[in-house]
Amino acid sequence: MAHRTPPEARPAARRTVRTGRTGNGRALLLAAAGLALAAVMLVCTVLDGGTGGRPPSFPDLPGSVEEAEQAASERIRPAAEPEVCPDGSDPADSYAPSPGGPDDGEAVRRIQERGALIVGVDQNSYLWGFRDPENRIVGFDIDLVRAIAEDLLGPDPDIVFKAVPTSERIPLIQDREVDMVVRTMSITCERWEKVAFSTAYFEAGQQLLVPRSSDITGLDRTLNGQRVCRADGSTAADLLERAGAEGLGASIVPAANHLDCLVLVQLGEADALMTDSALAAGHAAQDPAMHLVGEPLTIEPYGVAMHLEDTDLVRRVNRVLEEWTSGGTNSGWRRSYDRWLAEHLGRADPAPPQPRYGRG
Known part of the structure; x- marks a missing residue:
């Protein structure tokens, strides 16, 4: 592969770079202090629950060590099954795709009037969103970002990438500092209370x-x-x-x-x-x-996260996903998978998740 050089370790911080019609813009600053910062962030927490070393999570442990270990093993090992929300819905359910054009709403018009798509991404996830030897942000997620931007803004779209840590994805969307986050973000019932998601474009665990x-x-x-x-x-x-x-x-x-x-x-x-x-x-x-x-x-679907109020943008993204995932081995999804992921995930017959539109 052309991009096997791993990205340098960087401290977690917001960084922005603009690409497209305005050129590459300023590159993200590389921080040599990344390793030191990561080490300073280390916090180890060992809990004994005040029970003389007995874990507080298991108040009714059997008498023997072997029985205790077996009970703990059975109790903490979650089943690899999709999450089901309290109302019985699937968290991967999203809104039906929009037809596009004049039927789009305020969120889509806001992006088009601005002339640029602002996206929260990762620059440290090799294969998904990372810096290549030419200092470009590339990867599977980035390919999806470009497909969305081209649909919204036309050829050679202006994209503002904001590299953000995991913990800031939702606050950035809620504060409207980004239009969306495309960053291997798992769709969960709890997260649906804070942000809206597209239908799933990948599954992991x-x-x-x-x-x-x-x-x-x-x-x-x-x-x-x-x-x-x-x-x-x-x-x-x-x-x-x-x-x-x-x-x-x-x-x-x-x-x-x-x-x-x-x-x-x-x-x-x-x-x-x-x-x-x-x-x-x-x-x-x-x-x-x-x-x-x-x-x-676990079984966790990845989705594009957007503001709860931007349902028109969610529908537009779902329309893009329908096109990007259609066509089998000739689809944009499959071409991106073959370029970035095939060698390392080794799935026999890779295919995107089936779209779900249970929210109407």
Whole structure:
């Protein structure tokens, strides 16, 4: 592949670059202090719940060690099934695609009158959104951004990329600092209360990434005494809290981005990273000393996130996704998959998720 050079580790911060008719604009500043910042962010939390070492997540542990371990293993291992919202709906349900043109609403007109699309992206996720050797932001998510921008603004669209940490994705949308976020963002019931999503364009699942020399085999008793890093505001953070990882004797190490977690593992400041399996595959491609262990613990659809009020923009994006994912092996989705992901994910017959429009 032409873009195998991994991006440099950078501290988590907002950065903006404009591309398109105005040229490349100013490039994002590279921060050599990234490793040091990631290390300073390390926080290890070990909880014993005041029960003499007995994990508070398991108040009724059986008497024997073997029974306790078995009960813990069964209790914290989530089933890899799609999430179902409290009302019985699928979080991947979105709004039906718009026909485009004069039927579009205020959000689409705002972008077109501005003449530029402002998008929150990642510049540190190898294969998805990262800096290539020519300092361009490229990857699977970026290909989708360009398809959306071309539909809204025509050929050679003006795109303003804002590189943001995981924890700031939703606030940026709510504050209208970006029109949308395209950043391997999982669609969840809880997030639908804060932002709106397109229908899904990819599916992944939470999984542990560890050094090949590690004895960790998954979200199980091999985590005893280990430090597990996860990004703030991520579904990995929610999963570890829900699963009660401390109940297995693990310490949780928070960081602003999953790349910061990778750096902490490489520095020996953490023992494992939990993140989406698709993102973890990019990390393993960057660092062959790392590998995925266990099975995916969840099934999580990725969607384009937008402001709750911008339903016309959601419908327009869904129209773009219908076109981008149609055509089988000749679709834009498949061409992008073959370029960036095929070598590292190795799915036998890759295809986008089926669109869902349960919100009307």
